[in-house]
Amino acid sequence: MTGPPAIALRDVGKVFVRDDGGAVAVLQHVSFEIAAGSLVCLVGRSGSGKSTILNMIAGLIDPSSGTIAFADGSTKRPRLDVGYMTQKETLLPWRDVLRNVAMPLEVRGVEPARREARALELIRVVGLAGAEKRYPRELSGGMARRASLARMLASDPALLLLDEPFGALDAQLRGDLQNELLQLWQGSGKTVVFVTHDIDEALLLADRVIALQSGGRIAVDVELPPARPRAVRDVRFAPEFIALHERLLDALTTDPDAGARVAS
Amino acid sequence: MVNAARIVLFVVVVVLWQVASNLNLFDPGVVPSPFAIWQHLVKWTLDGTLWFHSWITIQETVAGFLIGAIGGIVFGFAIGRYPALAEVLDPFILAIYSVPKVALAPLFLVWFGIGIFMKIVLAAVTVLFIVFFNTLAGVRNVDRDLVDAVWLMGAKPRDILLKVLVPSAMSWALTGVRIAIPYALIGAIIGELIASNRGIGYLISSAASAYDTAGVFAALIVLTILAMLLNAIVDEIDRRLSKWKVDASVSIRGT
Numbered sequence: 001m002t003g004p005p006a007i008a009l010r011d012v013g014k015v016f017v018r019d020d021g022g023a024v025a026v027l028q029h030v031s032f033e034i035a036a037g038s039l040v041c042l043v044g045r046s047g048s049g050k051s052t053i054l055n056m057i058a059g060l061i062d063p064s065s066g067t068i069a070f071a072d073g074s075t076k077r078p079r080l081d082v083g084y085m086t087q088k089e090t091l092l093p094w095r096d097v098l099r100n101v102a103m104p105l106e107v108r109g110v111e112p113a114r115r116e117a118r119a120l121e122l123i124r125v126v127g128l129a130g131a132e133k134r135y136p137r138e139l140s141g142g143m144a145r146r147a148s149l150a151r152m153l154a155s156d157p158a159l160l161l162l163d164e165p166f167g168a169l170d171a172q173l174r175g176d177l178q179n180e181l182l183q184l185w186q187g188s189g190k191t192v193v194f195v196t197h198d199i200d201e202a203l204l205l206a207d208r209v210i211a212l213q214s215g216g217r218i219a220v221d222v223e224l225p226p227a228r229p230r231a232v233r234d235v236r237f238a239p240e241f242i243a244l245h246e247r248l249l250d251a252l253t254t255d256p257d258a259g260a261r262v263a264s
Numbered sequence: 265m266v267n268a269a270r271i272v273l274f275v276v277v278v279v280l281w282q283v284a285s286n287l288n289l290f291d292p293g294v295v296p297s298p299f300a301i302w303q304h305l306v307k308w309t310l311d312g313t314l315w316f317h318s319w320i321t322i323q324e325t326v327a328g329f330l331i332g333a334i335g336g337i338v339f340g341f342a343i344g345r346y347p348a349l350a351e352v353l354d355p356f357i358l359a360i361y362s363v364p365k366v367a368l369a370p371l372f373l374v375w376f377g378i379g380i381f382m383k384i385v386l387a388a389v390t391v392l393f394i395v396f397f398n399t400l401a402g403v404r405n406v407d408r409d410l411v412d413a414v415w416l417m418g419a420k421p422r423d424i425l426l427k428v429l430v431p432s433a434m435s436w437a438l439t440g441v442r443i444a445i446p447y448a449l450i451g452a453i454i455g456e457l458i459a460s461n462r463g464i465g466y467l468i469s470s471a472a473s474a475y476d477t478a479g480v481f482a483a484l485i486v487l488t489i490l491a492m493l494l495n496a497i498v499d500e501i502d503r504r505l506s507k508w509k510v511d512a513s514v515s516i517r518g519t
Contacts, residue, residue, distance in 0.1 A: 060416070094431045107414065
């Protein structure tokens with residue numbers, strides 16, 4: 001990759017204060033860089049701090065120590081140019097799909113006609129044409145995710161941050177949406193940081209997978225074969241992917257400090 | 265089918281009641297006959313009494329409701345925006361809220377006189393607290409993740425207030441408004457019962473003091489119709505709210 005990294009974490013630490021006054025060091029000395037235009041998956045078990053890293057990149061929380069720098073070298077929040085999507089649905093329940101998707105443009109002061117045109121186009125791209133006037137509670141889980149995808153893309157952000165966005169969907173639907181995300185991303189030049197606990201998902205999507213153990217210790221940091229698109233079949237059964245899968249699974253299951261829950 | 269059964273039930277009860285009255289099973293001074301009540305209603309309708317007093321009560325209810333609802337929403341947002349202020353005021357607000365509003369009626373009578381204004385204040389105070397507490401709960405229960413999501417879009421504090429906090433809390437506030445509508449009528453009627461020279465509450469108490477039970481029953485029927493109209497309005501609000509709010513269809517009645 002040429003040019004400066006899209007994101008550079010340098011010696012980042014995060015300490016949370018518990019309700020009883022005790023302090024928990026969620027992350028210690030985390031450093032890595034993410035190349036512009038790449039799709040990087042952070043995998044880890046719950047408690048590995050992967051969501052915390054994402055939220056710090058987003059600017060929702062500040063690091064307790066260290067710095068997070070962006071392409072222009074600043075450590076300022078990039079929020080005007082970031083798309084953010086979590087497992088939890090955050091469509092505004094009092095707005096229909098059209099007005100939800102147009103929301104990022106609305107807060108940016110884009111004029112109504114233009115933002116509506118853009119929103120309609122995105123709604124069509126994610127396969128929700130005809131559902132523009134529906135309210136979030138009238139959408140199925142998959143449709144709501146599609147609306148969230150469209151909303152995230154509305155302002156055409158250069159950086160997409162996704163935190164287990166498809167975690168609550170059934171396998172079939174998850175596969176559909178993973179494909180759609182890839183199609184939207186390929187050739188867009190956008191940088192994607194994708195948090196998941198699902199190794200298969202990481203292997204299917206990523207240019208590069210970073211496996212985090214507790215405390216944010218990087219256990220594995222590996223570039224994947226560049227050939228795309230990858231079929232689920234390849235990721236499951238091709239020898240090189242099987243080897244990668246084992247390496248990542250090892251990293252997650254041999255974590256000495258991790259909790260009792262084992263992620264797949 | 266259900267409606268037919270309802271009509272039959274109503275007719276049967278009224279007819280039995282009339283028959284019992286004709287057989288002098290009831291003392292007409294205690295339980296008047298349906299026909300006597302009907303005569304009262306017809307007389308009041310024709311001489312304008314009904315419209316005059318109903319209109320007074322409606323004015324009090326609507327004015328009290330509007331003042332109370334708007335006041336409750338404004339105070340709810342104002343105080344909800346400042347959690348520290350809300351915490352300081354909490355016990356005081358709760359103390360005032362705990363006082364039965366009926367008990368305030370004599371005080372309001374001294375302060376505001378016997379006229380329509382006293383009833384409006386009583387209705388408004390009753391409504392205000394219900395709407396206030398619901399609005400406050402709404403402001404406090406705004407989904408943090410929605411705020412974060414909109415903030416990450418680059419929203420300014422003003423956008424977050426107007427496009428997330430207000431609409432989110434509004435659903436709670438409107439639930440309060442919905443619950444409060446019948447209370448506006450209760451406030452107005454109580455005010456009229458305590459002291460007045462007009463309104464349906466006055467109609468009831470003046471008929472009762474003249475031992476005119478048929479008049480009392482007739483006035484109660486007018487009041488019932490008025491309350492049913494209000495409930496129809498509540499249902500309409502429900503219908504509009506439930507468009508996006510799932511639990512708005514859960515009926516909170518019993519008032």
